[in-house]
Amino acid sequence: MCGFAGWLRTDGVQAPEQRHETLRRMGAQLARRGPDDATYYDDGLLALTFRRLAVNDPCGGRQPLVDESGTVTAVVNGEIYNHQDLRTELAPGHTLASDSDCEVVVHLYEEHGPDLLTRLNGMYALCVWDRRHRQGLLARDRLGIKPLYYTRLARGGVLFASELKALLAHPECPREPADSDVDLSWIGTEDYTSPNAFHVPTFVRGVHLLGGGESLVLEERVAHLPRRYWSLEPSFERSRTDRRRSVSHYAEAYADLLADSFDLQLTAGAEVGAFLSGGLDSSALVAAAADRGLGPHCFSVSEPTTVATGDVGRARDLTAVLGVPFHPVRYDPARLPAELDFGLASLEELVWAMDAPRFAPESFFKFELHRYAKTVRPDLKVMLIGQGADEFAGGYSSSFSSPRPDWAAYEAEALGDSPGSESPFHAEMRRRLIVLQSHNLWNEDRVAAAFGVEARVPYLDHRLIELLASIPAELHPELFFDKAIVRRAASRWLGPRWCRAPKVLFWQATDRSSVHAVMAACARRVLPQFREQYADDLTPRAWSKLDRCRAEAGSDALARAATQRLLAVMTTSIFARLCRDQADPTRPIPVAEASRLQLDVTHLVPAAAGAP
Numbered sequence: 001m002c003g004f005a006g007w008l009r010t011d012g013v014q015a016p017e018q019r020h021e022t023l024r025r026m027g028a029q030l031a032r033r034g035p036d037d038a039t040y041y042d043d044g045l046l047a048l049t050f051r052r053l054a055v056n057d058p059c060g061g062r063q064p065l066v067d068e069s070g071t072v073t074a075v076v077n078g079e080i081y082n083h084q085d086l087r088t089e090l091a092p093g094h095t096l097a098s099d100s101d102c103e104v105v106v107h108l109y110e111e112h113g114p115d116l117l118t119r120l121n122g123m124y125a126l127c128v129w130d131r132r133h134r135q136g137l138l139a140r141d142r143l144g145i146k147p148l149y150y151t152r153l154a155r156g157g158v159l160f161a162s163e164l165k166a167l168l169a170h171p172e173c174p175r176e177p178a179d180s181d182v183d184l185s186w187i188g189t190e191d192y193t194s195p196n197a198f199h200v201p202t203f204v205r206g207v208h209l210l211g212g213g214e215s216l217v218l219e220e221r222v223a224h225l226p227r228r229y230w231s232l233e234p235s236f237e238r239s240r241t242d243r244r245r246s247v248s249h250y251a252e253a254y255a256d257l258l259a260d261s262f263d264l265q266l267t268a269g270a271e272v273g274a275f276l277s278g279g280l281d282s283s284a285l286v287a288a289a290a291d292r293g294l295g296p297h298c299f300s301v302s303e304p305t306t307v308a309t310g311d312v313g314r315a316r317d318l319t320a321v322l323g324v325p326f327h328p329v330r331y332d333p334a335r336l337p338a339e340l341d342f343g344l345a346s347l348e349e350l351v352w353a354m355d356a357p358r359f360a361p362e363s364f365f366k367f368e369l370h371r372y373a374k375t376v377r378p379d380l381k382v383m384l385i386g387q388g389a390d391e392f393a394g395g396y397s398s399s400f401s402s403p404r405p406d407w408a409a410y411e412a413e414a415l416g417d418s419p420g421s422e423s424p425f426h427a428e429m430r431r432r433l434i435v436l437q438s439h440n441l442w443n444e445d446r447v448a449a450a451f452g453v454e455a456r457v458p459y460l461d462h463r464l465i466e467l468l469a470s471i472p473a474e475l476h477p478e479l480f481f482d483k484a485i486v487r488r489a490a491s492r493w494l495g496p497r498w499c500r501a502p503k504v505l506f507w508q509a510t511d512r513s514s515v516h517a518v519m520a521a522c523a524r525r526v527l528p529q530f531r532e533q534y535a536d537d538l539t540p541r542a543w544s545k546l547d548r549c550r551a552e553a554g555s556d557a558l559a560r561a562a563t564q565r566l567l568a569v570m571t572t573s574i575f576a577r578l579c580r581d582q583a584d585p586t587r588p589i590p591v592a593e594a595s596r597l598q599l600d601v602t603h604l605v606p607a608a609a610g611a612p
Contacts, residue, residue, distance in 0.1 A: 001033055001034065001053045001055075001077070001078075001381075001448060001449050001452065001453060001454035001455070002033065002034045002050065002051060002052050002053050002063070002075075002076070002077040002078070002162075003030035003033040003034045003050075003051045003077055003161075003162035003163060003166065003449070004030070004048060004049065004050045004051070004063075004075040004077060004125075004127060004161070004162055005023070005026040005027060005029075005030060005048075005049050005160065005161035005162065005166040005167065005169075005170075006023065006026075006041075006046065006047045006048035006049060006127065006159075006160060006161075007046075007047055007153065007157055007158060007159040007160065007170070008045065008046050008136070008157045008158045008218045008220070009045065009046075009047070009153065009156070009157040010045070010155075010156040010157050010220055010221050011155045011156050011157070016042070016044075019042055019047050020040065020042065021585075022047075022169075022170055022171070023040055023042070023047055023048070023049040024040075024049070025169045025170075025583075025585055026049055026161060026166045026167075026169045026170060027040075027049035027050075027051055027166070028169070028589060029163065029165040029166040029168075029169050029582075029589065030049075030051040030161075030162060030163060030166050031051060031589065032353075032449065032450055032451065032452055032589075032592055033051060033053065033162065033163065033449040033450075033452065034050070034051025034052045034053045034452070035051075035053065035452045036052050036053055036054040036058075036452075037050075037051070037052035037054065037062060038050070038051055038052075039052070039062065039063060039064060041064050041073060041075075043131055045134065045220065046129045046131075046136065046218070048064060048073075048075060048127065048129075050063045050064055050075045053381060053452055053453075053454060054269075054270070054381075055079075055268050055269055055270045055381050055382060055454055056079070056099070056100055056101050056102075056268065056269045057098050057099040057100045057101075057269060058269055058270070060097070060098035060099055060100065061098050061099070061100030061101075061102070061103070062098075063075050063076065063100075063102065065098075065100065065102060065103050065105065065106050066106065067106045067107060067110055068094070068095050071130060071131045071132040072106050072109055072110055072128065072129070072130050072131070073106070073128070073129045073131065074102070074105045074106045074109065074126060074127065074128045074129070075126065075127050076102035076105055076124050076125075076126045077124060077125045077126070077146050077148075077162050078122060078123045078124035078125060078126075078141065078145070078146045078454075079101055079102075079122050079123055079124065079265075079454075079456070080101045080102055080104060080105065080120055080121070080122040080124060081101070081121050081122045081264040081265060081461075082120070082121040082122070082264065083101035083102070083103075083104045086104040086108065086119060086120075087104055089119075090104070090107050090108070090111065091111060094107045094110075101122075102124075102126075105120075105126060105128060106128070108120075109128045109130070109137070113137075114137050114139075114215055114217065114227075114229075117139050117215060117229050117230075118229060118230075120141075121264070121461065121462065121463070122141060123141050123143075123145035123146050123456070123457065123460075124139075124140070124141045124145075124146055125138075125139070125140050125141070125146040125147060125148035125162060125210075126138070126139050127160070127218075129218065134219070134220045135217065135218065135219045135220075136217075136218035136219075137215055137216070137217060137218060138150065138158075138160055138210060138215065138216040138218060139210070139214070139215035139216070139229075140210045140211065140212055140213070140214055140215075141212065141213075141462075142212055142213045142230040142462040142465075143212045143213075143388070143433070143436065143437075143441070143460045143462060143465065144200070144211060144212025144213070144433075144436065144437040144441060145212075145441055145445070145457060145460060146162070146445065147162060147163065147209060147442070147445060148160065148161075148162060148209065148210045149161050149162075149163070149164055149167045149202060149207055149208065149209055149210075150167075150207075150208055150209075150210060150216065151167065151173060151174055151206055151207045151208065152206075152223060153172055154172060156221065158216070158218060158223075159172070159173060163355055163446075163449070164202060164203075164204065164207065164355035165352060165355060165578070165582060167207065168204075168578070168579060168582035168583065169582055169583055170583065171583045173207070173582075173583070174204055174205055174206035174207055175204060175579040175580055175582070175583075176204065176205045176206075176579070177203060177204060177205070177357075177572070177575060177576050177579055178201065178202070178203055178204055178205045181196075181201035181202065181203045182201075182203065182357055182568075182572060183196060184565075184568055186564070187561055187564045187565055187568065188560070188561040188564070190508075190512060191360070192358075192359070192360035192361055192519065192564060192567070193358055193360045193439065195435045195438055195439035195440075196434065196435070196438040196439070197431045197434050197435050197438075198434065199434065199438075200434060200437045200438045200442075201356075201438065203355075203356055203357060203575065204579060209437075210226060211226065211228070211437070212230075212433065212436075212437055213228055213229060213230035213231060214226045214227065214228050214229070215227050215229055230462070232426075232429060232430065232433070232465070232466070232469045234466075235465075235466045235467075235469035235470040236422075236426050236469055236470075238470040239423070239426070239469065239470050239471055239472050239473065240472070242470070242472070243472045243474070247475055247478050247479060250467070250471050250475065250479060250485065251479065251485055251488045251489070253467055254464065254467055254468070254485050254486075254488075254489050255488065255489035255492060257461065257463050257464050257467060258458070258459070258461075258464060258489050259288075259489075259492065260461075260463075261458045261459070261461035261463070261464060262285070262288040262289075262292075262458050263292075264458075264461075265384075265456050265458040265461075266288065266289050266292050266294060266384070266458075268381070268382045270379070270380075270381035270382060271377065271379045271380045271381060271382070272289070272294055272296050272380075272381075272382040272383075272384060273296050273297045273298070273299060273373055273377060273380045273382070273383050273384070274286045274289065274296040274297070274298050274299070274383065274384040274385070275298075275299055275300070275366075275369065275383060275384070275385045275386075276298040276299065276300050276315045276318070276319070276326075277300060277301075277306070277311050277315065277386070277504070277506070278300065278306075278310070278311035278312055278313065278314035278315030278316075278318070278501070279311060279314075279386065279501055279503065279504055280386075280389075280483070280486065280487060280490055280494075280498060280499065280501050280503070281386030281389035281390070281459060281486065281490075282384075282385065282386035283314065283315070283318050283490070283494055283498045283501070284386075284486075284489075284490035284493050284494055284498075285384050285385075285386055285458060285459075286298055286318065286319075286322065286324065286384070287318070287322060287493035287494055287498075288493050289384060290322040290323070290324055291493065295323075295324050295325070296324060296325075296384060297324070297325040297327060297373070297376075297377055297380070298315065298319050298324055298325065298326050298327065299327045299329060299369055299372065299373050300312055300315045300316075300326070300327070300328045300329065300603075301328075301329060301331055301365050301366075301369055301506075301507075302328040302329060302330050302331060302600035302603055303331035303333070303365070303507065303514060303515070304333060304509070304511070304514040305507040305508070305509035305511070305512060305514060305515060306506075306507065306509075308509040308510065308511065309400055309502075309504045309508075309509050310501075311501075311504055312328055312600075312603050313603070314497070314498060314501055315328070315603075316328065316603045316604070316605075317497075318494075318498060326603075326604070327372070327373070327376065327599060328599060328600040328603040328604070329368075329369055329372050329597050329598075329599065329600065330597060330598050330599065330600035331365060331368075331518075331597070333514035333515070333517050333518050334517075336518050336521075337518060337521040337522050337525050338521075338525075339596055339597070340368065340596055340597075341596070342521075342522050342525050342526070343525055343526060343529055344526050344529035344530055344533060345590075346522075346526075347359060347522070347526050347530075347570065347571070347574065348574050348578075348590070349590040350363070350364065350367060351571055351574045351575050351578060352578060352590055353367065353446055353447065353449075353450040353590070354442075354443075354446045354447075355446060356442070356575065357568075357571040357572045357574070357575035357576075358571060359519075359522075359567050359570075359571050361506075361507050361515050361518070361519060362443060362506050362507070363443045363446070363447055364522075365506075365507070366443065366444075366447045367447045367450065368595065368597060370383070370447050370448060370450065370451045370453060371451060371592070371593075371594075371595040371597075372595040372597050373451075373453070374451045374452070374453065374592070374595075375594045375595040376595075380453065381452065381453060381454060382453070382454050382456060383448055383453050383454070383455050383456065384456050384458070385444060385455055385456065385457060386457075386459060387440055387441065387444050387455075387457045387459065387460070388436065388440070388441075388457050388459040388460035389459035389483070389486055390483065390503065391429070391432035391433075391435070391436060391440075392429050392432065392464075392465050392468040392469065393468055393479075393480060393483050393485055393486050394407075394410075394425070394476070394479075394480030394481055394482070394483050394484070394485075395483045395486070395503055396410075396414070396503070397410040397414075397480060397481050397482060397483070398410065398481065398482045398503065399502065399503040399504065399505060399508075400502045400503065400504040400505070400508065400509070401504075401505060401508040401509070401510070406477065406481060407476060407477035407480065407481040408477070410481065411424050411425070414428075415427070415428055423473035423476065425473070425476050425480065426469070426473075429468075429469055436460075441457070444457070450592065451592055452592075468485070482503070483503065487499050487500075516560050516563070519563055519564075519567065520559075520560075520563045522567075523563050523566045523567050523570070526570060527546075527550060527566065527570070530570050530573075531546075534570075534573050534574075534577070537573050537576070537577060538569075538573060542569065542573075545565070545569060546566065546569050546570075549562045549563075549565045549566040549569065550562075550566060
């Protein structure tokens with residue numbers, strides 16, 4: 001995990017010392033994302049700052065990276081997993097100065113220009129700049145795993161950054177919150193956010209996120225529009241024309257590609273850990289890592305909901321079988337907010353870290369799990385996660401909380417009709433591409449970045465997604481119902497118990513009252529400080545709404561919808577102040593404190609006999 005920020009400016013109004021100070025402030029906002037190094041580049045037209053998390057080639061992989069002549073410069077946040085193959089494909093005459101996976105980007109740009117993106121296998125956001133031709137490129141990986149914000153400068157040029165908070169540190173960044181981006185339709189439901197399936201919000205008017213699979217040409221005095229270099233449409237077309245292959249062909253092809261993705265992504269020059277839920281996806285990933293001798297420290301949320309679904313027990317037993325360290329972190333709903341000393345500063349830190357007016361159980365629990373992991377393993381820099389295995393392989397067709405008898409029931413209940421003769425699940429895949437970027441990957445990236453950790457998602461290798469999208473619709477019931485294709489692949493690393501584990505959405509047990517109680521307790525603890533410190537930020541009408549929510553939530557009884565409204569008012573106000581004040585050089589950056597959580601010793605007993 002790294003981060004970069006900068007701008008292409010055509011008016012030349014800032015003096016060099018002003019430009020450097022602005023770069024310094026923008027980079028400071030990325031310090032937790034990239035704690036190991038800070039560098040700068042400024043040629044008077046393009047200005048860059050880069051914050052590094054040293055994972056590969058820690059000694060030799062400093063950025064910005066440059067070509068042999070010193071005219072092409074690049075910064076990359078993320079990983080280029082196929083860099084070894086790409087090195088061998090370069091034309092003769094290139095000199096690579098390091099073993100960094102990202103250095104190939106500079107030389108590929110020399111050879112192929114923007115078309116270099118089609119050759120990369122990885123998760124990345126990047127900026128390449130050719131000083132001689134005064135032209136460059138911003139780009140984001142195909143699935144949108146790594147973020148990249150941008151906005152147009154009023155007097156000409158482009159401002160960009162890995163995180164919104166760094167963009168807002170520039171004095172000319174737009175900072176008016178976009179109320180239309182805040183979807184409150186989740187209030188009154190079992191959830192605390194409503195993932196946007198139509199576009200990826202930034203919550204600020206005039207600020208944009210480059211989409212997954214998009215690039216943006218940087219050129220002096222020309223305002224280019226983003227260009228899509230990748231989509232699922234060619235794979236969908238293959239699914240309609242190539243109908244000669246069998247279920248076994250696709251199942252084996254998926255398993256082979258997954259094994260290759262594991263091989264590519266289970267390599268690092270730093271300590272690797274894993275979030276092990278006890279479900280199928282993370283279990284297969286941890287087993288594959290153990291096979292390769294990594295022995296990752298495994299971290300799990302131990303909370304009444306995760307215990308009730310059997311996930312924590314399966315995680316415990318798997319680590320015992322594999323002989324890898326297990327850290328089931330206790331989330332006691334009766335004591336958690338007090339144990340964390342959760343208050344206004346805690347909520348402000350989360351809003352700052354998430355780049356969004358959001359506070360939800362998933363991000364909150366994972367945020368504290370990352371804090372715990374970095375407290376007990378300070379050198380840990382890479383976290384393996386099973387994110388993305390479900391979205392394109394039928395993972396939500398049947399689950400612990402929404403069981404269904406077959407694929408037809410899933411299509412009828414959850415997907416509905418699709419236009420023309422298109423498969424309903426292909427329309428769902430398009431929707432999931434957006435939801436991943438607006439919700440799942442957003443959460444994973446931001447909570448990991450807040451603690452200087454790189455989250456890796458081997459199930460989102462673009463080759464896997466293209467294969468799944470190319471499967472003909474008539475084979476979907478057999479390969480996708482209850483994620484059968486993933487279960488068949490996982491049998492290469494796991495025994496039957498884990499391959500048969502039900503799909504469990506995080507904290508979605510039958511009884512979710514423990515999670516709601518935690519959220520209500522957090523809201524009650526924050527409210528007094530919020531009323532005192534945000535007295536000038538809210539209108540009388542907003543204060544009236546806040547008091548009504550507090551009264552409805554009560555001090556003892558749980559009223560979920562009122563608690564949700566209370567949290568929405570507070571996070572929206574905190575985010576608005578963040579936008580307004582972020583360019584203030586005296587504004588402090590939240591400090592990542594040590595974890596206050598403890599292990600759940602009830603899940604540290606040896607695995608039961610016959611557990612495999």
